[in-house]
Amino acid sequence: MSNTPPKVIFRNSLTKRHEVLKFNKIILTNISCDIFKGGWEMANINSLGRHVLAELYGCTFEALDDTEKVKSYMIKAAISAGAEVRESVFHKFSPQGVSGVVIISESHLTIHTWPELGYAAVDVFTCGDKINPWDACKHLSEILQAEHVTATEMRRGIMAPCPKTAVSQ
């Protein structure tokens, strides 16, 4: 077991803060709760939604190429985060790969898989303050047994105007 802390990079933008989180599987097992709850630090930004874009690397081919399993994982991830599932649609590509979306009352989850590369692109977009998109992201990272995850949170629908001094003239 490694005690090495995760490499966490914080970057500031004009109106929102991005967080890029890098960790390996061992670190994920040890401290995933803290990592994934880090997103709450941005709660004071006046936006309509939170959007986590996650890159899941090192997943197994089998986990990423079974449409029914991927659909099941996505719906469970939504429910695990406390979301209300409204619609879902999944599509299997030939020779491999799955694309799918779960529309929730709070916005959506999407996934696109490249089984041959062990890679999945996951998005979790939530509006309101009742659920945390990082919870669904954490659930998917674990159930897909990703070896390496990079994730970024974006704020969507920022209603407060950007201060003039922060914009190039």
Add this chain to the structure above:
Amino acid sequence: MSNTPPKVIFRNSLTKRHEVLKFNKIILTNISCDIFKGGWEMANINSLGRHVLAELYGCTFEALDDTEKVKSYMIKAAISAGAEVRESVFHKFSPQGVSGVVIISESHLTIHTWPELGYAAVDVFTCGDKINPWDACKHLSEILQAEHVTATEMRRGIMAPCPKTAVSQ
């Protein structure tokens, strides 16, 4: 008519460049092609996909609250960019608002609308190098008559490893 150039902010990140584009309706009419084609400048980054996250402000209530219209706009936007539509699903919320997704062979388009705020969150995620996500984004911005748009491009599935020197120790 205003000749004021758009305020364009470029930011660098470790593995990709974000572009935040701000412009009003008049500027959009004049120079939208140049603005939206700006995304091609990132073409040399070794990634599987390109993801444009766009915030459309100042749209009419009617344009954002009609599920069939929104669905039609989204599918047309996908086709206008040269994408191949595979699946779509849309959901109407009460008392207002629409959420929907179009799964394309190249990944997806999503939309969530807040008609009461004149706001829509649009995502266009494309893989491969045959289509440009900014084309679909431009199409939607125009057809929804957005008065103000902020958009950011993210790269998805970056396969080249991040250099050690670029990661905090």
